[in-house]
Amino acid sequence: MNELYSKPLVIIGAGGHATVLAEVLQQQPVIAIVSPEKPEALVFEGIKHIQNDDDLVNMWPPEDVLLVNGIGQLPNKHVRRKVAEFYQDLGYQFATVVSPAALVSNSVVLGSGAQVLCGAIIHGETKIGAHSIINTGAIVEHHCQVAEHxxxxxxxxxxxxxxxxxxxxxxxxxxxLPLVSIGEECMVGAGAVVTQNLVERHRVYGPISTIKTERL
Structure with missing residues (x-):
């Protein structure tokens, strides 16, 4: 996304994922970062540091800023989702972030707060839900549906x-593989090849010859 956002941006978090987002957004109007500890990454130099959520709320009402969720998402961990829900309940909106180094078809629909990082490719007629992450180098082919979070x-x-x-x-x-459905709150392990539908709250892992499925 090369054009400037309509409002200043505030990044929530200062860990690895937030660092990547800050690098993507270096040409954008990032005015603050919210983190209990002072951020150490060089990309945060010169950006105002806020220690907690209350300070953000007291400084900027929802209509004055857009938020960027810099909390990374791990399997079966819901901190990122809870951060989004907390601020949304207060009336804040989240910026949709697309790296200039990503390739996204014009027919792709991105939900509020979705993030597409460097080298990712999303092909036509695909929908990406709110607050979902399409991380570095990921490929999402045509007519896919990725829900929120x-x-x-x-x-x-x-x-x-x-x-x-x-x-x-x-x-x-x-x-x-094509036309496969992955249910809610599932986890597909690194390197796994999924050839059939996966029902909700299950995990699969291993190569195609030895893949295992278990309930979370």
């Missing part, structure tokens, strides 16, 4: 027509 980890591939239900995690370098 999902993480498509680095170098993973969703083949054509795949659907991923909310709160699910597709691990690094995993591959989901």
């Amino acid at each position: 999902c993480h498509i980890a680095p170098s993973s591939t969703l083949c054509g027509g795949v659907s991923v239900a909310k709160n699910s995690h597709i691990g690094a370098s995993a591959t989901i």
